[in-house]
Amino acid sequence: MSDGYIEQLIKIISKLPSLGTRSARRIVLYMLKKRESVIPQLITALQNVYDNIKVCEVCGNYDTISPCSICTSTQREKHFLCVVQDINDLWALERGGLYKGQYHILGGVLSAIEGITPDDLSIDKLLARIDDENITEIILALPATVDGQITMHYISSLLKDKNIKITTLAQGIPVGAELDYMDDGTIKLALDMRKIL
């Protein structure tokens, strides 16, 4: 640790999510050992993201253009709107490639503990979009937590006078999961919601 530059880099990396000082040290040592193949490549990638990525003014996605390539795509269904908590949820849905509608990033969920109120989320924008874009179905793909459920109820209460279909993702046992590893809440829900084969 004799040198300020190394310490500085370790400090910055250690503050990134899922990292700490020990893993930051390991990463920096790896970078130093592979400096020619790792450091310039990483600098270029960071610079490209910094220079080119912007927030989509319509849905809140990150892209090189705004409105983003999903909002402007002619290949996608314009009347379906999927509301997600954050961009990583959009990424997760896009990885599957099964959903072909529009998105709306809420920017969080309501939380009494964290003090997140409707004003902190892009709910007004969502309501405006539903009117402007002639949305026929809104899919509330928010987390299956208490806060997520409350937010879904709140949004659907705002929409109750509009002629719009409101859906949410199915809950139950994940594909490939073993019952033994499921929590009681999931097992209860899967039993209550059981389907006829």
Place this chain on the structure above:
Amino acid sequence: MSDGYIEQLIKIISKLPSLGTRSARRIVLYMLKKRESVIPQLITALQNVYDNIKVCEVCGNYDTISPCSICTSTQREKHFLCVVQDINDLWALERGGLYKGQYHILGGVLSAIEGITPDDLSIDKLLARIDDENITEIILALPATVDGQITMHYISSLLKDKNIKITTLAQGIPVGAELDYMDDGTIKLALDMRKIL
């Protein structure tokens, strides 16, 4: 994941040690959200390390100068040489600040399984340093693994004709550790090496 620049950055970060695709995604999303405060800072830190850090020609440490600030320090004992496996071990010893001698980075330990032979390690350089620098004590601070022990025996066999004190770090129960969590090997060693109070 609609954009190439974001994917590219995720890919590079996911290959760093102790990270995978999921944590890389989380890190990139964090960077995008805090772009102004995180990305330029990280680019500068990476560029500084890339431009300024070199390998010390004497001990193998990373520093802005070569020979490094430890090798050239007038505050440090010149006749003690601590042999470590890699630079993170040097960092660990320096954090304590208790050792005030010189270092020698071996660059690994002998390993039959990984095919690491004496030629892969900086052993010749170590022998040359011992003669050139009038080293009086060499501390073999190599890992307490089978490969580490073999390497220590190998190095001490090379030095047996030289008039030099060869030491190794004490082994036993770590400070603050509970016996219950110690492996049998450590307990046996700690018993065998027990000291009179």
